[in-house]
Amino acid sequence: MTVSERTDLRCDVLAPGVARVMITRPERLNALTWDTIRALRATFAALDADDAVRAIVLAGEGRAFCAGLDLRDEGAFAPTQRELMANQVLFADTIAEMREMATPIIAAVHGPAAGGGLALALACDFRIATAQARFVASFVRIGLSGCDMGTSYLLPRIVGLGVASEILLTGRPVEAEEAVRIGLANQIVADDALTDEITATGRAIARNAPDGVAMTKEVVAVNVDAPSLRAALELENRTQVLLAGTPDQREAVAAFLERREPTFAPA
Numbered sequence: 001m002t003v004s005e006r007t008d009l010r011c012d013v014l015a016p017g018v019a020r021v022m023i024t025r026p027e028r029l030n031a032l033t034w035d036t037i038r039a040l041r042a043t044f045a046a047l048d049a050d051d052a053v054r055a056i057v058l059a060g061e062g063r064a065f066c067a068g069l070d071l072r073d074e075g076a077f078a079p080t081q082r083e084l085m086a087n088q089v090l091f092a093d094t095i096a097e098m099r100e101m102a103t104p105i106i107a108a109v110h111g112p113a114a115g116g117g118l119a120l121a122l123a124c125d126f127r128i129a130t131a132q133a134r135f136v137a138s139f140v141r142i143g144l145s146g147c148d149m150g151t152s153y154l155l156p157r158i159v160g161l162g163v164a165s166e167i168l169l170t171g172r173p174v175e176a177e178e179a180v181r182i183g184l185a186n187q188i189v190a191d192d193a194l195t196d197e198i199t200a201t202g203r204a205i206a207r208n209a210p211d212g213v214a215m216t217k218e219v220v221a222v223n224v225d226a227p228s229l230r231a232a233l234e235l236e237n238r239t240q241v242l243l244a245g246t247p248d249q250r251e252a253v254a255a256f257l258e259r260r261e262p263t264f265a266p267a
Contacts, residue, residue, distance in 0.1 A: 017206030026062025068115025119149035
């Protein structure tokens with residue numbers, strides 16, 4: 001498994017098959033610099049290419065998940081529109097690639113996830129929170145559009161159009177209990193139980209067949225925009241036929257019938 005140190009990031013192993021990417025700027029509430037975003041993008045790509053990694057956890061060190069772009073950083077806003085667009089595309093591409101990765105990503109949100117931090121949390125496949133979690137679409141509060149880094153696409157698909165519109169237009173914080181109620185977070189766990197819960201969830205994903213997990217993530221991503229039930233069914237049908245009878249699928253069935261853990265062949 002790839003384990004590395006990068007600028008403002010730490011990557012470690014929580015359990016076999018489960019990697020954790022930690023943003024490590026606690027003194028700045030894990031606010032992002034452009035170097036941090038580049039490192040995140042490269043780290044996710046490396047982990048997705050590592051066959052030993054079956055699930056990824058994204059977390060922040062200290063008391064925040066991620067406070068978004070570091071507005072106190074000298075390079076936060078580039079001097080020209082060309083450079084601004086290059087930075088915008090860098091972060092936007094990172095969000096898109098998180099959604100397109102075969103490896104599922106779980107957000108461990110234990111404090112503020114604001115602005116770009118909210119975008120990162122939304123780009124994960126789901127979110128597990130503590131009572132201190134706060135989700136804030138803060139872009140509109142600093143004179144920008146409330147729609148940034150995929151929030152206008154992802155948030156309505158998670159919480160619904162009306163709720164998403166209100167959150168994006170007001171920039172108000174969504175506390176943990178509301179986040180669970182509207183589907184923005186899956187559950188609330190105690191602070192001291194978050195790592196154990198995230199690890200257990202990652203292991204539950206990692207024990208499934210790799211191709212089955214990858215295709216599940218892909219089909220959900222495609223079918224959320226399917227034009228009809230029939231179109232969704234057609235993709236599901238083809239996916240199941242592609243997976244049926246593969247060595248991993250046969251091993252999964254055998255393990256289920258024999259009441260044991262499956263052993264999947266290396267890719």
